[in-house]
Structure formats: structure tokens, C-alpha cells
Amino acid sequence: MNAEDQGGDIATLLRDSARDFAAGERDHGAMRARAWHPALPGFDAAAFAQMQALGWRGMLVAEAQGGAGLGLREAAAVAQELGRSLLGEPFVATAVLPVTALLHAAVQPQAGALLGDVASGAATLALAWQEQAASIAVDAIRTEARREGNGFVISGRKGWVAGGAAATAFLVSARIDEGVGVLHVPRDAPGVHVSNTWQTDGTPSIAVALDHVAVKADALMAAPAHGRAVLAQALDAATVAASAELLGVAHEAFDMTLAYMRTRVQFGQPIGSFQALQHKAVDLLVQRELAAAVLDEALAAFTDDACTGPERSRVASRCKARCSDAALRITRECIQLHGAIGYTHECDIGLYLKRALVLSAWLGNAAQHRRRHVELAAAGE
Structure with missing residues (x-):
């Protein structure tokens, strides 16, 4: 088994583990209760602590420093499943973005020591x-x-x-x-x-x-x-991981909507049997699969040692632009497919649109990344 196959197997195991974890921690009622609450931290502190116990928050840290020594593909697998459950905040922001910066800055001995604190949970x-x-x-x-x-x-x-x-x-x-x-x-x-x-x-x-x-x-x-290069590499890696979380948000919103279309009856039959709605659902599925393909391409680039920094930056921007557009389109149209109930605060589909709005803007929106992709491509030529 080559290293790429082994990495894929680990990513699959982590995805399954994250899916099981999310199933037990998902509580949209509690999410609504802590949203905009000035006395609460704005995220599920218990779930975040459990991520530490599972080793996810130190998964990119080298084994010699107490971490799991895994890579971006594995982190993206976890981020995608956490996106499906809306538990992703603040996983990518604390376990990928700053950790990747320290990994690239580890020529400084103090950076290595701080990575050890991250892996142990002594520092966030x-x-x-x-x-x-x-x-x-x-x-x-x-x-x-x-x-x-x-x-x-x-x-x-x-x-x-x-x-x-x-x-x-x-x-x-x-x-x-x-x-x-x-x-x-x-x-x-x-x-x-x-x-x-x-x-x-x-x-x-x-x-x-x-x-x-x-x-x-x-x-x-x-x-x-070296600071500019360190920051650029960290932001590119986090951009791809955030794209994976966006894909998870879109994936779950689409699955929820398909389930609703199978059970919502109108004119004596499920609305999923209406041809116009089937066509819309297929179009959303295509958008989701295109985003998944671009994410796979980006993850492959970040595991290819022959891929240069500018090439990774370009594919990271392409990935974020595609996943942002796909997630926003899917979540918005899923609300429409839910009908009037989709606009209510009690309907979970609205939570997915709101998360997609935040993630699509974080680290640069689709327009910013399309512009960056063009600039990087022109510089490469």
C-alpha cells in the first residue's frame, strides 16, 4: 500500500469517526439557545473539549510533539463531517490555521514547543x-x-x-x-x-x-x-479545510431537503414526484459533486511534494470559490424547496444557510478568490 492509499484509508476512518461523533453531539436546539448570547462562548464548549480528547485539535502536530502527525486530507475529512452537523466552529480556525502557521515556522524552537502545548490541550x-x-x-x-x-x-x-x-x-x-x-x-x-x-x-x-x-x-x-510565506501557506491550507466544511454544510442541507421532498405531500402526492422540483434537485446535486471534485483536486495538490507554493495558492482559491458558490446556492434553493416553513426560525435548514454565509466569507469570498486565481495564473505565465 502506497502512502497516498494509506492516507486515504486514514481519512476514511476519521470521516466515519467524525460522523459518529457528530451524530451524538448534534443539538440544533442548543445551537439556537447559545447563538448571539452574550454570556455564552458562541460554540459548543463540551464538544470542543471532546475534540481534544479525540486528538483532532492536535492532528496536524507531529508525533514527536505529542500530536497525530496527520495531514490536510485528514483534517478536511473531519471538517466536512463537522460541517454537516454545524459543529465545525471553531475546529478549522484553531486546529488548522494557526497550527499550519507554526508548522511552517518550526525552524524557530519556540514554535515547536508551542505546537506541543496545542497537542496536549494546554494552549488553544x-x-x-x-x-x-x-x-x-x-x-x-x-x-x-x-x-x-x-x-x-x-x-x-x-x-x-x-x-x-x-x-x-x-x-x-x-x-x-x-x-x-x-x-x-x-x-x-x-x-x-x-x-x-x-x-x-x-x-x-x-x-x-x-x-x-x-x-x-x-x-x-x-x-x-519568512513571515509572509508562513502566513500564505497557513491561509491556503485553512482555505481548503474551510472549503471542506462548506461542502459538508451543503451536503447535509441537500440531504435534509431530499428527505423533506419525499414526505411533504401536496395535491395528494409527495412534492419530490414533481418533475420541475426533480430537475432543480438534480441541478443542485451537480453543483455539490463539482465542488467535491474541486476539493479532491485541492487536497491532492497539498499532498503532492512537487506542487509549488503558487500552484497550491491557485488551486486553494479555485476550491474556495467553487465551494462557496455551491454551498450558497444549495442552501438558498433548499430553503425555497422547503416552502414557507424553510423561512421560519424553527426550521433547521435556515441554520445551514447562515453557516454557509459565514464560511463563504471567511478567508475570502468567491469573488476575492476568483480575482486572486486570475492574478496568480497571470503571474505564473
Whole structure:
């Protein structure tokens, strides 16, 4: 058995395990209760702790550092099943995005030590990188880290920090000298101010203000000469994982709608027997399968050592654009196929549309990624 086949088998086992886990943890009533609730964290803390016990939150960390030593294909398999149950937040944001950044920055010994803390559950990280909603460029930042004594003083503001509600610390991108570095900043460090706004699906979006935050020299996880590349690789990997979660959301919304069409009776017969609705359902199935094919292509690129960084960036953008469009179209039309009940707060299909709206915007929407794909292709030529 070659390495690719073995990886596929592990991904299948993890997908089955995640499906069983999600079946036991799925509680849409509890999800509605904690949505937009100022006294609650905005995610299922018990399920998140169970993910740690299962080893998922450290699955990308090397075995030598206490993790499972798995790859993006395995993480995407888990993300897809968590998307089907709406338990994905904040898995990708804490177990893929910041961890991948540390993996690429592991030439720094302190990055390796922090990965060990992630694997053990002693630390939960979130990557604070974005400052402008209209830009997904890793260097579109004004946050600065000024060298002072034996360390740095950081000032700036980060928005839309996914996973920030669960984070015990942040990986913050900042301008250092002539480059971009990544620094480890504890949540409770003096000068760190965390605020919360609510997203469409009722989960929190975190803003982090850094007011002359002093950190030691060993807080530097990625040096200025390598910070842009580290961030780009981490964001590309997380973009693919988020696409897998989007596919899971679309998959479950479609399956729920097919079940509804088989049982909803109108004019004396199930509405699923109406030819016009069958045609619409087939069209949605095609969109879902196209998205699944592009996701498979992206995962193959990320496991191919011969694939260059720009090639992976291009396929990641193609994947996110396709999966975002597919998930939004499927969830919106599934609400229409449910009829008037689909627009009610009590109907679960609405939860899937709201999650698709949030995920499709996170890490760049479809339009941003199509534009990025064109720019990368032109640069390659």
C-alpha cells in the first residue's frame, strides 16, 4: 500500500469517526439557545473539549510533539463531517490555521514547543492576521512590532479573528523592520483588548486590539524574512479545510431537503414526484459533486511534494470559490424547496444557510478568490 492509499484509508476512518461523533453531539436546539448570547462562548464548549480528547485539535502536530502527525486530507475529512452537523466552529480556525502557521515556522524552537502545548490541550491558538475586510493579502497590515530591549512592543488592531472566542493566545502578524513577522501573544497579556461582534449564524467574530503589548524575543514564531510565506501557506491550507466544511454544510442541507421532498405531500402526492422540483434537485446535486471534485483536486495538490507554493495558492482559491458558490446556492434553493416553513426560525435548514454565509466569507469570498486565481495564473505565465 502506497502512502497516498494509506492516507486515504486514514481519512476514511476519521470521516466515519467524525460522523459518529457528530451524530451524538448534534443539538440544533442548543445551537439556537447559545447563538448571539452574550454570556455564552458562541460554540459548543463540551464538544470542543471532546475534540481534544479525540486528538483532532492536535492532528496536524507531529508525533514527536505529542500530536497525530496527520495531514490536510485528514483534517478536511473531519471538517466536512463537522460541517454537516454545524459543529465545525471553531475546529478549522484553531486546529488548522494557526497550527499550519507554526508548522511552517518550526525552524524557530519556540514554535515547536508551542505546537506541543496545542497537542496536549494546554494552549488553544487563533491566528490574528486580517485588518481589512476587502483584502485577503497577508501583508495588508498596519500592526507594528517595534524592537525594544530583549523583545517587542506590538500596537495595532486585528478583526474577524475566527476561533478567537476559544483561544487562550493569539498568533499576531505584524510589521517588523522591513518584513512581516508572526508573534505569540497570550490573551491575558497587558494591553490586549478582546471584543466581540456577532455573525449571521450567531457565532462570535473577535476583534483584538493591541495597545503597546510587550512580549519577549522568544514570542517571535516566524521571522520577518519568512513571515509572509508562513502566513500564505497557513491561509491556503485553512482555505481548503474551510472549503471542506462548506461542502459538508451543503451536503447535509441537500440531504435534509431530499428527505423533506419525499414526505411533504401536496395535491395528494409527495412534492419530490414533481418533475420541475426533480430537475432543480438534480441541478443542485451537480453543483455539490463539482465542488467535491474541486476539493479532491485541492487536497491532492497539498499532498503532492512537487506542487509549488503558487500552484497550491491557485488551486486553494479555485476550491474556495467553487465551494462557496455551491454551498450558497444549495442552501438558498433548499430553503425555497422547503416552502414557507424553510423561512421560519424553527426550521433547521435556515441554520445551514447562515453557516454557509459565514464560511463563504471567511478567508475570502468567491469573488476575492476568483480575482486572486486570475492574478496568480497571470503571474505564473
